[in-house]
Amino acid sequence: MPEYLFADLEKKIAEKTAAGRDVINLGIGDPDLMPPDTFTKSLQEHAADPDAHFYSSSRGDAGVRKVIARYFKGRFGVELDPDSQICVVLGGKEGLSSLGRAFVNPGDAVACPSPAYPVYAQGVATLCDGKVQTMPLLQENGFLPDLNLAEGSKMLFCNYPNNPTGAIATELFWQKLADFADTHQETVVCHDHAYSEMTFGDYVAPSFLQYTRNAVEMHSLSKVFNATGFRIGFCVGRADMIAALVKAKSQIDSGAPLMIQRAMADGLAGYRGAEPPKEVVEIRKIYGERRAYAERALRELGLDVIESPATFYVWARVGDDELPFVQKALDHDVVVTPGRGFGREGTGYIRLALTQSLERIKAAMGRLD
Numbered sequence: 506m507p508e509y510l511f512a513d514l515e516k517k518i519a520e521k522t523a524a525g526r527d528v529i530n531l532g533i534g535d536p537d538l539m540p541p542d543t544f545t546k547s548l549q550e551h552a553a554d555p556d557a558h559f560y561s562s563s564r565g566d567a568g569v570r571k572v573i574a575r576y577f578k579g580r581f582g583v584e585l586d587p588d589s590q591i592c593v594v595l596g597g598k599e600g601l602s603s604l605g606r607a608f609v610n611p612g613d614a615v616a617c618p619s620p621a622y623p624v625y626a627q628g629v630a631t632l633c634d635g636k637v638q639t640m641p642l643l644q645e646n647g648f649l650p651d652l653n654l655a656e657g658s659k660m661l662f663c664n665y666p667n668n669p670t671g672a673i674a675t676e677l678f679w680q681k682l683a684d685f686a687d688t689h690q691e692t693v694v695c696h697d698h699a700y701s702e703m704t705f706g707d708y709v710a711p712s713f714l715q716y717t718r719n720a721v722e723m724h725s726l727s728k729v730f731n732a733t734g735f736r737i738g739f740c741v742g743r744a745d746m747i748a749a750l751v752k753a754k755s756q757i758d759s760g761a762p763l764m765i766q767r768a769m770a771d772g773l774a775g776y777r778g779a780e781p782p783k784e785v786v787e788i789r790k791i792y793g794e795r796r797a798y799a800e801r802a803l804r805e806l807g808l809d810v811i812e813s814p815a816t817f818y819v820w821a822r823v824g825d826d827e828l829p830f831v832q833k834a835l836d837h838d839v840v841v842t843p844g845r846g847f848g849r850e851g852t853g854y855i856r857l858a859l860t861q862s863l864e865r866i867k868a869a870m871g872r873l874d
């Protein structure tokens with residue numbers, strides 16, 4: 506196994522900070538903002554629930570699954586059976602790697618986009634002794650994969666809104682992916698929807714389950730509720746796939762802590778149909794302003810910036826080799842992630858995570874200039 510992408514960066518940042526440098530870290534996608542008060546209050550209250558200290562179940566609490574089903578119907582218009590089509594996970598990362606455990610046998614091919622969130626290739630394919638079958642995400646194709654490259658795979662991962670490119674999927678792509686899922690019953694198609702709620706302006710991200718029911722979709726509360734450390738999310742989709750996930754998980758975990766599941770449920774219950782609660786609207790506004798500023802500032806610095814109405818990641822092309830840029834930024838105490846850290850096809854690009862205040866982002870742009 507290679508080191509997890511951010512382990513190496515964290516070492517470098519720790520060295521600089523220890524040496525007294527004021528490092529502006531635009532590396533990891535860990536929100537600087539606090540979770541909404543309602544979310545943390547809910548967690549405190551549920552910590553005192555008389556059953557909160559018991560093991561939960563690997564599928565998740567039945568009441569919480571009902572709330573997820575109501576949220577899903579309101580937000581995406583998709584009906585889910587809470588008993589068979591929903592599984593609570595300890596964050597998307599755990600959920601994705603447990604899906605791998607459920608389906609990937611040694612030697613199986615796993616179709617992974619590149620660049621991509623590293624867990625598909627490493628946490629699934631490599632840890633399960635499978636093979637990575639790469640689907641390059643190229644700028645000229647809007648960072649959407651050629652699904653012909655997924656033929657013969659046991660699992661296929663996609664993720665829109667996308668980390669690291671910020672790309673969103675077109676209507677045509679959703680239909681093609683749904684066709685693939687419907688005609689390739691041997692392939693477990695997983696759409697990773699970690700950024701479903703992190704969208705700006707008029708863009709609203711659909712669920713892949715609006716296009717097919719032959720798939721699973723991973724959701725996370727980490728980004729939209731600024732709650733990465735809470736470790737909570739859920740997986741939804743085809744009942745037999747969810748059953749396999751629960752079976753694998755039940756050998757590994759005993760369910761997410763009940764108090765955190767219930768805080769998630771209270772957060773999701775704040776949606777009125779597809780309308781998010783005001784806390785989420787506020788969080789989106791802040792990230793949207795940062796994004797608009799950073800896109801403009803990087804363009805003014807002469808970089809080829811990928812514009813997007815989603816995610817707090819800005820992806821920009823800096824030349825054929827991004828490492829000199831990354832090193833020079835680090836020399837000026839700004840951390841950006843080298844694109845190749847997300848896969849070979851990310852070479853030549855950098856990713857900025859807008860997880861610092863606007864003032865700090867402005868200061869970082871000054872240093873980059």
Ligand SMILES: Cc1ncc(COP(=O)(O)O)c(C=O)c1O
Pocket residue numbers: 534595596597598599622664667668697699724725726727733736737738
């Ligand atoms: C694309 C993508 N999927 C899943 C996750 C997992 O998030 P978590 O494990 O915090 O739910 C992340 C986190 O950065 C991500 O970028």
